[in-house]
Amino acid sequence: MSLATSFAANTKRPFFTEEHALFQKSLRKFLQKEAEPYFEEWEKEGRVPREFWKKVGDNGFLCQWFDEEYGGLGVDFGFSAILAEEFERIGSGMTGFPTHCDVIAPYISSFGTEHQKKKYLPKFLTAEMISAVAMTEPGAGSDLSSMKTTAIKQDDHYILNGSKTFITNGTQADVFIVACKTDPQAVPVHKGVSLLIVEKNSPGFSVARKLDKVGLRSSDTAELFFDNVIVPAENLLGEEGKGFTYLMQKLQQERILTAITAQVAAEDMLQLTIDYIKEREAFGKKISKFQNTQFTIAEIATEIQLGRTFVDQLIMRHIAGEDIVTEVSMAKYWVTEMAKRTSGKCMQLHGGYGYMEEYKIARRYRDIPVYCIFAGANEIMKKIIAKNMGL
Known part of the structure; x- marks a missing residue:
């Protein structure tokens, strides 16, 4: 092995x-x-x-x-x-x-x-x-409390208006969990946020367009538009006004999953590169025999081992039901940044072939940067870490 x-x-x-x-x-x-x-x-x-x-x-x-x-x-x-x-x-x-x-x-x-x-x-x-979850809006990324989408209750239903973007599974999903403001005047504003279950066939709902991304190309991502969509009151998820709290509760799992997948991507890139440098020759010998190559691989492998140890520890603690928001924020930030660094180093070791689409490392290089952005940008992760440290 x-x-x-x-x-x-x-x-x-x-x-x-x-x-x-x-x-x-x-x-x-x-x-x-x-x-x-x-x-x-x-x-x-x-x-x-x-x-x-x-x-x-x-x-x-x-x-x-x-x-x-x-x-x-x-x-x-x-x-x-x-x-x-x-x-x-x-x-x-x-x-x-x-x-x-x-x-x-x-x-x-x-x-x-x-x-x-x-x-x-x-x-x-x-x-x-x-299914899909619709949180992010064109004018509000990580700042969820500033969302503009509203759902005003009338009798036994809500009237939903607004738009969402960067929605994973957006073009194929049948069911959407939509974050919206049921009380636009709430103070503080996050207390006005609720979650609604919206089905795709609801009149007034539309997939505005499928987004053309740099990477993750087989993951369909879309913009959504809600124009006076009637949502039955029974489709309220949980209690009205607690949507922001629900989102915060579930983001720990989403962020640990992001760290897990970024970790696997890094491991895959390392294996791809080791396989390549053992076969490719330059100046009369295998690329793997050059000291610079060996040092670079050693650095990558060390960071990946650190990431694997950290991620597996957090999986154990998450299974145990521990509140590990700070540590998960650390993992989401550090592992995704590590994977991004790894992609650049591994592409460099592939030389010109690393820039060719026929080599998997090129796809990995395109795919990995967004891991530093979704599930909460890494700058937000650092803010959470600092806050929980009492700063």
Whole structure:
């Protein structure tokens, strides 16, 4: 086993049980057959086919953490971490799957009514319904409290108006959890934020456009528009005015997932580069024999080992239910920055070929920078860390 792949070896993972290992083996085998041969085509098409989503669901890989009454197995977060890792190994454009399973579904599982859970969760598990969360707006990125989208209650429904952008799964999703202001006059402003469940076929709702991104090209990302959309009052998720609190509660898991996937991307880039430098020759010898190359690889490998140790520790603590907001913010910031540094160093070691689309490192180089931005920009992570340190 190579150094790069040994970072995530089963025997080194503190949370791994036999069940985790079997799930990883089964999912990896499935993805190698059903996703890997087609992934470059999906990148060109700009989306992962709906048929593949259904195939993943039919094989029982989605949302295994759901309670049994909703079709799940009630497993721990370790299975979610494995799901995120294995899809990332195929490519960062597969981010829609962990987003669906472990970013969006938890909102309904934690804050939904029994009716909402029974209506949506079983269909999330089979991919009969794909989900998305709509937080970010064109004029408000990480500053969620300044959102302009409103939902004004009238009798037994809300009238929803506004727009959202950078929405993962945006063109294919059937169900959207929309953050909006049900009380635009609330003081402080975040107390006016609520979450609504909006279905795609609602009159007045539209996918304004599919966004053309630098990377993550097979992950469909969209702008959404709401024009006097009537949303039944029963589609309120949790309590009115508590939406901002709900978002803050769930962002810990979204950010640890971002660190997990960035870590896997870094490990993959290292392995790609080791394979390349052992084969490529310059000035009469393998590139791997040059001292500069060896020092660079040693630096990359050390940072990746540090990242793996940190991430796996946080997975354990998250499974245990600990409040680790500060540490997760550190991991989200540091691991994503590390992965970005790794992409540049690994591309450099590929030479001119690293800039060619036929080499996977070029795609990794395009994909990784946004990890420093989504789930809360890294500048926000540093602000959270400093605040929690009493500064």
